[in-house]
Amino acid sequence: MRPLLYMVFGAAFTGAVCVSAGRLILRPSRVRDHSLSFLTGAAAVSMAIFALAAMQIMLKGVLLAAGLLTIAAAYRFTPSDSTAGETQSTIPLWMKALFGAFFVLYLANAMAPEMSPDGSTYHLGLVARYYRDHGFSRITTNIYANLSQGVEMLFVLAFAFGKHSAAALVHLEFLVALAAAIIACGRQLGHPRSGAAAALLVFAAPIVGMDASSAYNDVALSAVLFGLFYLLRLWSVDRSATLLIPIGLLAGFGYGIKYTAFLAVPYALGVIGWQLWRDRKPLLRPLVTVAAMACLMIAPWMIKNAIVVANPVSPFLNSVFPNPYVHVSFERQWSEYLRHYDLTDRRQIPLEVTVRGQQLSGLVGPIFLLVPLALLSLRRKAGRHVMLAGLLFALPYPANIGTRFLIPALPFWSLGLALALESWKYALSLVVLSHALLSWPWVMRRYCDQYAWRLSEFPWKAALRITPEDTWLTLHSQSYSVAKMLDAKVPPGERVFSFDPLMEAYTSREVLTSMQGGENQILRDILLTPLIREFQPVRTFTFQWPLCTLRRLRLVQDATAEPDHWSVTEARVFRKGVELERAPQWRLRASPAPWDVQSAFDNSPLTRWQSWQTLRPGMFIEIDFGRDEMVDAVSLEMSDDQGKTRLHAEAADGARLGDAPRESGTLMPDRLRRSAIEEVKSHGLRYLVVSGHDYGAEDFIRKSASWGITQLGESYGYRLYHLD
Amino acid sequence: MCYNGRSDPKTMNTRLAAVAFPLLSLAAGCTKIPDTYAPPVQRKPLTGQDPSGLRPFIRMNEPGVDAHLIKDVNPILERGVFRWTQQNPTLQFQLPSRAGWKLRFNFSLHSAVLKQTGPLTITYFVNGRKLDEVRYEKDGEQHFEKAVPADWLSSGSPTVVAAKLDKVMETADHNKLGLILTAAGFVE
16 A cells, blocks of 8 residues: 555655646746646756756655745745636536546556556666666766656656656656646637547547556657647737746757757747747847747756767767767667668558557557648648647657657647537547547557557556555566566676666666667677677788888778778787787877777777778778887788778878788687676676577577576576676 | 846856756766777786586586587486487587597487388588488487598587488477487597
8 A cells, every 4th residue: 555655645746846836937927727837847847856866966855855845835925726627618528538538547557567668678767776876877878868858857756755657657647737738728729629629639549648658758748849839829929028938948848858859949939039020029038038948958968968978969969979878880770770660661650650550669549540631720820830830840750750759749730630620510529539439448459450559458456556566567577577686686786788678667786788888889799709700800901011110000991881880809010020019108099989999909809999880981090109110010800790891001191001901811719708708897797688589698508608607597588697 | 037038147147056066066977088098908818728518428417418409409308318309409519639539429219200200311410511311210229420520520619510300200289309319429
């Protein structure tokens, strides 16, 4: 019973603090809308928690005291009137019943132990870590820690009291706020019936319910963007300067939740600027106010990234802001995948996102195939405003075609569709009823893909903790048992390397997942080099020239080609056939990826400098001897996965050294496996998780003695090894 | 707060300070990425024998046998003596030298297997090279032994051997059964 009470308290307290903060911010205006209070307050509370995290004082007592003070201030300084009764009056009884049915379904799922793919790995994995560390810690091995985490800051507040499910409930609060804002906005537009219908179209959409019941952030983003639209509508009526601050906060909070919402800022500035310019009113002060407030919400995330990972918009634009933490090649491959997923043809998208739901992780429901009808709403001014916002917030979708990336535009499309159908008798009601019916899980399973990401049960026993959280998670998730195995077998403070993502939200051990950071990729490379011949430096290219004095020597790559990367496992310099000892005064440089250059000079066949970019002319490795040296040859030991590389050697003045390189083979030393483990240990890692389907899984089992690893435990095919 | 479009400079300063302080706290942990680097600590090759536990020859009931099994050999030891194989039993062995070794397989053929499959042909491979092909028509105990050219063998790394059956028995529960393997490896 106690976990249930804490969970409800955590979510309710977070909601109350947000509403209170919002009421304080909206106090000077005449806006008394609970949904706008919640959304505006959420922005401010999120940033306040960011500040606490940066100051490392994110403690339960501090969070409780700050929250209670906010609630008390709102109670003391703001009037208690509301428009709730008015909102309800615009909704027909049958719609209320449908809202109620879906809400109960979502509530049960949100209260059930959190095990969503992203929620249980990184959204709450990072929340749990921040809470453990009382604030931000320097995380350079998890790209998700570099994304803006505005909603996750609110999750921290809920998590501090009610753990994982409290965070999911906070996300559900955003869905309620979104529906209320759509209803209120419909009324403000003079189309209350359309508002209510659009709210239900969004509320019942399967992907929205699934997302909102999980510790994700897409529905929160959608709510914030719609709240911004609604606030701009209110501002356009009375042009109150007092609304500019919440408008700026919400515009910036969009980016604070998800980078893809960066368009909210130019949108807000554009709407305000256009209306003031048309009315010949002063532009500068209102625009600066909105921009400054937006900046307040955006800049901290950018500055945090600039400080921690040397890239304000990490994990993107790594070629503009080069850094060791996210490789350009990873960003490119990842972005490419997000643009296509596993689809063979983009024409599959409409059916995937509306009916099937497997390839793109979820569905909005078949009724949204009618969205083109929303264009009919362009006949009305309100329709044009709604559809413009819908178009704008859908623009980032091609960059990630997952169904949930449509959620930010969904309220606008729904409202546009409702406005278009409103004038036809019964059409709107029929569409809404059909949508609700087709979105009900027990109906949906008859037509969608069996593996579509969706709600599929009503876990009321788990929600009420009649079935304990641990029991339910153990039964439903293999990953949960793996996370618990880490807690049981790995000492506190130790880091664990895993080829696969694990449920980090349920373990207090730091997990480095192979593809989630630059260092992680290097560790993966080291572990796979003994198993993959193409990774081994089996080719040696030697440049030879008459003995001469050099101060600096540069090896340059000349080709342009894809998909090869240039890599050098070892670079050795010779005088009359004898290798020069690598002296302390040598200075090594490389471009790109200068930070990895030492890997080409460490005498290890398992580590290599890599360009982490496809081949382009001018890539180089440079040795500054620190004094004049007599040399006549340089050799590069390189792997066999870069057939398109073309190289030359040159002196400091650009003069070519030698002709084309002579190629020979390199013998691999014995005991590569053990050497790989030693390299991994030198990165401060002592534990390794390998799942049954990981590359080389069998080799780790069969040749554990050669690797020098000891199996500590096994759970559902995941083996935990100690690096001896 | 900034109400009615007007900013109070005093409160603005307080706000700026509130933002600047946490960010400066973060900046304390900031490190600049250098442009040039000195040569790192030089790694030395590991010396000594690979403690892989692999031997030249292994019986299926000996400790450490699992390390020798690569593919298609049942991990369950039956009657304390043998393991069933499937179609392509593959094993690995460590040899101290290359010259003078013979590949040996000790196994039995079950009458039920031969009854379903008919005569069996087994092709023996060493490090991917075909060593021999033998046809078996009778059930019961069998011994295969044949000398292996020295240049086929590896001494620094494991030598992989395989026995490829042209047919296997399929049981009612879709298990595939081939040989009753009791021992395999290299003998001098």
